[in-house]
Amino acid sequence: MRNERGRFITLEGVDGAGKSTHAPWIAEAIRARGFSVTATREPGGTPLGEQLRDLLLRMPMTHDTEALLMFAARREHVEQVIRPALARGDWIVCDRFTDATYAYQGGGHGVSRARIAELEHFVHADCQPDLTVLFDVPLAVSRQRLQRAEAAGHRLDKFESEQQEFFERVRAAYLERAAAEPARFRVVDSSRSVPDVRAELSAVLDGL
Secondary structure (H helix, E strand, C coil): CCCCCCCEEEEEEECCHHHHHHHHHHHHHHHCCCCEEEEEEEECCCCHHHHHHHHHCCCCHHHHHHHHHHHHHHHHHHHHHHHHHCCCCEEEECCCCCCHHHHHHHHHHCHHHHHHHHHHHHHCCCCCCCCCEEEECHHHHHHHHHHHHCCCCCCCCCCCCHHHHHHHHHHHHHHHHHHHCCCEEEEEECCCHHHHHHHHHHHHHHHH
């Protein structure tokens, strides 16, 4: 009987890096190993969070407001979904978490890291991922993927529509965080084929 605390896995990367492609597969791979899984996303994950997500992805606002709304959605998510799931022994697979705020609002938009850290401490100081998979691709690859998605009918949100320089800062911020916390992060080259990426992900899950 599995009654221990669950594990908290977050998936990160620039838009077009492949998170959404692999997230359902990761959840199924964990279920196949005998664990109950809660799959969720940020911003979102709760009714309020999903409404805030729509605002965050579509509405223009100051960068500080953006960061505050991200953490407002995150507070609900942590209290309503993440903590209860971990307590009952679920493994959580979450598409983005606070590393995304450091990368997008911090690295991309210049919000103070100290300010983000204060919000992180207030919202979830004692609730941190056990593993963060950073899907990393050259920006030319992510751009091509977004263009293909747009051509297929996907409406780009305001982040996906940002310029190259923005994504350069975001990717640099992600890689900097991964270098600072190597025990938590696994950087996966997701420019490779889907089978190659999933073979590496399977090994990562076995290790956890």
